[in-house]
Amino acid sequence: SSNIRLAVIPGDGIGTEVVAEGLKVLNAAGVKSETTEYDLGARRYHASGETLPDEVLDELRGYDAILLGAVGDPSVPPGVLERELLLRLRFELDHYVNLRPVKLFPGVATPLGQAGPEDIDMVVVREGTEGPYAGAGGVMRRGTPHEIATQESLNTAYGVERVVRYAFEKALARPRRKLTLVHKTNVLTYAGDLWARTVDRLSLEFPEVETDYCHVDAASMFFVSQPQRFDVIVTDNLFGDILTDIGAAVAGGIGLAASGNVNPARTAPSMFEPVHGSAPDIAGQGKADPTATILSVAMLLDHLGHTGTAARVEQAVADDLVERQSAWTARSTREIGDDIAARVAG
Amino acid sequence: SSNIRLAVIPGDGIGTEVVAEGLKVLNAAGVKSETTEYDLGARRYHASGETLPDEVLDELRGYDAILLGAVGDPSVPPGVLERELLLRLRFELDHYVNLRPVKLFPGVATPLGQAGPEDIDMVVVREGTEGPYAGAGGVMRRGTPHEIATQESLNTAYGVERVVRYAFEKALARPRRKLTLVHKTNVLTYAGDLWARTVDRLSLEFPEVETDYCHVDAASMFFVSQPQRFDVIVTDNLFGDILTDIGAAVAGGIGLAASGNVNPARTAPSMFEPVHGSAPDIAGQGKADPTATILSVAMLLDHLGHTGTAARVEQAVADDLVERQSAWTARSTREIGDDIAARVAG
Ligand SMILES: CC(C)[C@H](C(=O)O)[C@@H](O)C(=O)O
Ligand SMILES: CC(C)[C@H](C(=O)O)[C@@H](O)C(=O)O
Numbered sequence: 267s268s269n270i271r272l273a274v275i276p277g278d279g280i281g282t283e284v285v286a287e288g289l290k291v292l293n294a295a296g297v298k299s300e301t302t303e304y305d306l307g308a309r310r311y312h313a314s315g316e317t318l319p320d321e322v323l324d325e326l327r328g329y330d331a332i333l334l335g336a337v338g339d340p341s342v343p344p345g346v347l348e349r350e351l352l353l354r355l356r357f358e359l360d361h362y363v364n365l366r367p368v369k370l371f372p373g374v375a376t377p378l379g380q381a382g383p384e385d386i387d388m389v390v391v392r393e394g395t396e397g398p399y400a401g402a403g404g405v406m407r408r409g410t411p412h413e414i415a416t417q418e419s420l421n422t423a424y425g426v427e428r429v430v431r432y433a434f435e436k437a438l439a440r441p442r443r444k445l446t447l448v449h450k451t452n453v454l455t456y457a458g459d460l461w462a463r464t465v466d467r468l469s470l471e472f473p474e475v476e477t478d479y480c481h482v483d484a485a486s487m488f489f490v491s492q493p494q495r496f497d498v499i500v501t502d503n504l505f506g507d508i509l510t511d512i513g514a515a516v517a518g519g520i521g522l523a524a525s526g527n528v529n530p531a532r533t534a535p536s537m538f539e540p541v542h543g544s545a546p547d548i549a550g551q552g553k554a555d556p557t558a559t560i561l562s563v564a565m566l567l568d569h570l571g572h573t574g575t576a577a578r579v580e581q582a583v584a585d586d587l588v589e590r591q592s593a594w595t596a597r598s599t600r601e602i603g604d605d606i607a608a609r610v611a612g
Numbered sequence: 613s614s615n616i617r618l619a620v621i622p623g624d625g626i627g628t629e630v631v632a633e634g635l636k637v638l639n640a641a642g643v644k645s646e647t648t649e650y651d652l653g654a655r656r657y658h659a660s661g662e663t664l665p666d667e668v669l670d671e672l673r674g675y676d677a678i679l680l681g682a683v684g685d686p687s688v689p690p691g692v693l694e695r696e697l698l699l700r701l702r703f704e705l706d707h708y709v710n711l712r713p714v715k716l717f718p719g720v721a722t723p724l725g726q727a728g729p730e731d732i733d734m735v736v737v738r739e740g741t742e743g744p745y746a747g748a749g750g751v752m753r754r755g756t757p758h759e760i761a762t763q764e765s766l767n768t769a770y771g772v773e774r775v776v777r778y779a780f781e782k783a784l785a786r787p788r789r790k791l792t793l794v795h796k797t798n799v800l801t802y803a804g805d806l807w808a809r810t811v812d813r814l815s816l817e818f819p820e821v822e823t824d825y826c827h828v829d830a831a832s833m834f835f836v837s838q839p840q841r842f843d844v845i846v847t848d849n850l851f852g853d854i855l856t857d858i859g860a861a862v863a864g865g866i867g868l869a870a871s872g873n874v875n876p877a878r879t880a881p882s883m884f885e886p887v888h889g890s891a892p893d894i895a896g897q898g899k900a901d902p903t904a905t906i907l908s909v910a911m912l913l914d915h916l917g918h919t920g921t922a923a924r925v926e927q928a929v930a931d932d933l934v935e936r937q938s939a940w941t942a943r944s945t946r947e948i949g950d951d952i953a954a955r956v957a958g
Contacts, residue, residue, distance in 0.1 A: 279934070344808075377836050379725025403765075403802040410652040413769035414807040419749075423759035450850070452684070454692040454748040460761040462690075483857035490723050490861040492838060504796070508854060511829035515836040590703075 267584040270299040270570060273329040278307040278347070279544025281335020282598075287556035287603025288333060288563045291582075294607035295575050297567065302329075308339035317350035323358055331566050332359075332537040334561065336544035347525035349401060356394050359534040362425065362529035363432050363504060363570045365540065365565070366393035368493075371522070373588040378516055381493060386517050388496040389440075392506025393435040394527055396425045396483035397457075398544055399503040421502070426464045432530055433500035435471040448485045449482055461502070490572070497522030514541055519539055521555030522587075524562040526569060536569055538562040552598035557583060559607055582609035613921065614646040616916060619675040619881070624653040624693070625890025626900035630786075633902030633949025634679060635911045637928075640953035641921050643913065648675075650799055653937075654685035663696035669704055677912050678883035681905065682890035695747060702740050707873035707879040710738035710852060710910070712887065714839075714859030717868070719934040727839060731865050732767055734842040735786075737779040738852025742771045743803070745849040767803045767848070771858055772810045778876055779846035780818040790843035792824040794831045794851055807848070830880020860887055867901030869932075870908040872915060881904050882915055884908040898944035903929060906952055928955035929936055 278283040290297060298502060303585045304326070310316055326332060332355070356364070363480045370376055370386035371455065375439065378385075402418035430447075437445040447465045451458030469477045480488065480495075488495050491510040501509060514523035523541035540558030561583055568576035586606050597605070620635065622628040622636060638645060649670070656662055672678060678701070683693045702710070716722055716732035724731075748764035776793075783791040789944045795802030808825065815823045826834065826841075828851045834841050835858040847855060860869035868886035886904030907929055914922035932952050943951065 275652075344804070345799065345801040349801065353799070356945070377724050377726065379723060381723075398763075398765075399799055401801075403800075405802045405806070407769075409809070411773075411812055413771050413806060414769045414821040417744075417765040417767070417800045417803040419763040419765075421761045423753075423757050426756075427809050450853075451690045451854075453691065453699070453850075454749075455691040455695065455747075456751045456761040457763040458690070460751070460759060461753070483853045486832065487857040487861040487866065490858060491865070503800045504799075507796075507799075507829045508832050512836060514859065515833040519837065520833065563904045598847040 267296075270297060271328070272299050272301045273332045274279040274301050274303045275327050275332060276303065276307050276431065277333045277335040277337040277544060278339045279546045279549040281307070281337070281544055282554040283550070283552065283554050283599045284540060284559040285333060285335040287599060288559040290603045290607045290608055291565050291579060294611040295579055296566070296611075297572055297575055305397065307337050307347060308342050311329045311342055311347065317347060318354050318463055324610070326355070327359070327534050329536050333563065334539040336540065338544045340546055344593045351401060353401070354410065356527050358538045359527070359539060360529045360531070361394045361444075362429050363528040363530055364394035364503070365392055365526040365528050366390040366392060366506070366513065366523065367469040368510065368517050370517045371584050371587045373484050373591045374518035374522065375440060375591070376518055377514055378490065378493075381516065386493045388513070389436060389498050390435060390506055390510050390513060391429060391498060391500045392510065393425065393429045393501070393503045396420050396422060396533070397503035419454070419457055419502075423460065423464070426460055427468070429502055430464045430468055433498055434468055434475055436474045437498040438472060442473055442497040446480055446496055448480050448482050448499055448501040448509065450482050451479070452481065457502070463565060465500070472574060482508070485509060489513060489516060494612050510541060520558070522557050522561065523559050524565055526562065528569065534576060538566040551602060554599050556599050556603050557587075557606075560603070575607045579610055582606050585609055614644070616643060617674070618647045618674050619678045619682045620647050620649045620909040621652050621678060622649065622930045623683040623890060624655075624685045625682055625729060625895040626890040627683065627890055627895070629654070629898065629900050629945045630886060630902040631679060631681040631903040633945060634905040636953045637906045637925060637956055638909050640911070641925055642957075643918055643921055647880055650929050653683050655764065657688055657693065658874035663693060664700050666870050672701070673705070676916060677709055677881050679909065679912060680883055680885040682886065682888065692786055694783065699745060699747070701883060702873050705812065705873070705883065706875045706877070707740045708775055709874040709876055710740035710849070711872040712736040712738060712852070712856040712940055713870065714856065714863050715931050717862045717933045717939045718869065720864035721937070722837075722862055723865055724836065724876060727862065732839045734839070734859070735782060735844050736852055736856050736859060737775060737844060737846045739771065739775045739847070739849045742766050742768060742883040747792075748815065765800070765848070767806050768867045769810070769918060770808065772783050772806055773814070774911055776810050776814055776846055777956070780814055780821055781956045783821045783844040784818060786843060789844040790822045790824065792842055792845050794845055796828050796829050796884055797825075802917050803848070811846070828854070828916045831855060835859060835862060857889060866904070868903050868907065870904050870911055871910065872911040874915065880914075884912040895930045897945060900945050902945050902949050903933075906949070923958055928952050932953055
């Protein structure tokens with residue numbers, strides 16, 4: 267079969283280190299790929315002031331998929347790389363599904379004393395292109411006692427329907443067939459009403475899927491106290507950001523949380539990235555766990571139709587995680603990558 | 613000393629049951645009070661269409677404090693009682709501090725396997741009158757494929773400064789003297805910038821207080837994985853709503869989480885309420901835990917200057933919680949109230 271044409275954006279901090287291990291595992295899996303690396307992030311910003319030049323964005327559109335490490339650095343003002351690089355990629359490439367599995371693998375320690383793998387196995391379908399992330403808002407009389415700052419959540423029937431439909435399809439394909447909408451309909455009444463009506467309407471097309479609703483505050487609590495409650499969750503961009511970090515915490519930590527910024531219509535390449543950030547405090551020390559990136563590579567393979575290979579990578583990670591619990595010494599980023607790559611190859 | 617003039621709003625569902633126990637403990641504490649009950653909530657809404665008549669609101673302004681049970685019922689459209697009654701009270705009475713301790717009492721079971729009381733002891737200072745709760749927003753072309761729904765977060769220098777100042781004072785009065793701002797400055801850049809600048813500026817007035825910043829997604833994770841990180845948190849209305857429910861989950865459940873809607877300028881009465889909702893599924897069955905309401909009564913006493921009595925009520929709760937872990941049978945709402953009242957009296 268044909269090569270995967272892959273654009274790689276290692277980004278900042280530990281991004282470079284974890285991406286190297288992701289690519290190592292991809293190669294070990296025997297899928298032919300051709301990778302092109304893009305230098306985007308803090309280094310380029312400081313060198314040239316550029317975050318995401320239009321020509322680069324256009325070039326990126328030509329790939330089959332993108333693998334991203336992490337962006338963000340304390341030397342860059344807050345929001346610049348996030349908004350102009352990461353969010354711009356998600357928006358321009360129409361990644362309207364931000365897909366984030368929350369799954370406790372056997373052998374992995376969770377801070378929840380009583381929970382096991384049978385209790386934590388869900389998928390969060392986070393909207394990726396609108397809501398409070400739209401960037402709408404403004405400031406007036408900045409720095410004075412009369413300053414006001416606004417921030418606007420923009421929600422469209424078009425944007426909500428497509429992500430809710432995707433979530434129903436996802437739920438239908440899983441054994442439990444349960445979809446929970448998470449929002450805050452009792453306070454954010456305009457946006458909440460649009461989300462709730464959309465779920466109600468589409469539920470008629472998916473009679474096999476059981477639907478449920480949970481306010482975001484209660485859902486955040488249930489992630490800790492009753493994670494069994496959830497199968498597939500659909501939610502807006504900001505609530506999904508928060509919920510998936512709680513999810514990462516209960517499912518063994520941010521070192522294991524994978525994600526895909528998916529364009530299900532395939533009008534542009536999807537982008538896969540670990541949920542964690544660039545962690546500048548441990549960058550360059552070989553301390554970062556590449557597992558989240560390796561699991562993101564599995565999601566990438568799955569998205570491109572290499573379902574069997576994706577399952578093989580996930581199984582290799584699962585086996586490695588079981589061994590990890592009885593290991594005597596901590597392995598470096600590279601050693602973890604080597605070990606998982608060896609399992610995938612062998 | 614003079615009577616406490618107290619307005620009581622039992623509200624919906626379990627509100628009536630838990631408020632009765634709160635008042636029982638207040639009486640047992642020997643503080644003279646004169647209570648007037650207000651019938652507000654789902655029953656009144658169905659009977660007369662009224663949520664919070666202006667005359668009632670004006671009357672409420674005359675009290676020393678308000679004790680509220682819970683509002684909300686599935687028979688009322690989402691948002692009506694929340695926005696027109698609960699949030700209207702918070703806004704009109706200028707409850708700009710929503711004070712929510714997150715504290716694990718000795719003997720209380722937490723879902724976190726490794727955490728003890730020394731790990732979970734913080735106070736969340738949630739803004740109570742603006743942000744995404746302002747109710748600003750709208751909808752256009754409702755019910756059509758071209759619908760758009762917006763929801764606007766309104767933040768003012770006036771509103772942010774006063775709550776941040778309160779949080780600094782709170783932090784200064786606690787042994788650790790640490791204040792963490794929680795926001796999402798890298799995405800919500802306009803509002804985040806106002807919050808961050810305000811904390812930076814006021815930190816010059818409070819050199820003894822160590823300040824820190826955490827994105828809301830990371831903070832939500834740390835509530836589970838490293839709650840020791842936090843002493844006092846200051847955050848906006850929506851982030852505070854979410855964080856305090858995670859806080860309730862890790863500190864032994866929603867049955868124990870107390871809160872105060874505080875007007876520190878004392879231009880109107882403050883209002884104390886359990887963090888939990890009306891729980892219609894268990895209403896009228898004597899199953900609700902009144903502890904959160906009783907701890908809210910302790911916060912009320914503290915706010916009105918009855919500091920010693922407040923501490924006595926909190927100690928009675930703490931003692932009751934220690935005994936609870938070795939109890940053979942579950943007590944009813946009333947029995948828990950009786951037992952705590954007896955400890956307070958005796
Ligand atoms: C870095 C930041 C903009 C990003 C987000 O908020 O989406 C991150 O937290 C994530 O979850 O991928
Ligand atoms: C009922 C609801 C409006 C309220 C809120 O969101 O503030 C509740 O969740 C709370 O935390 O007191």
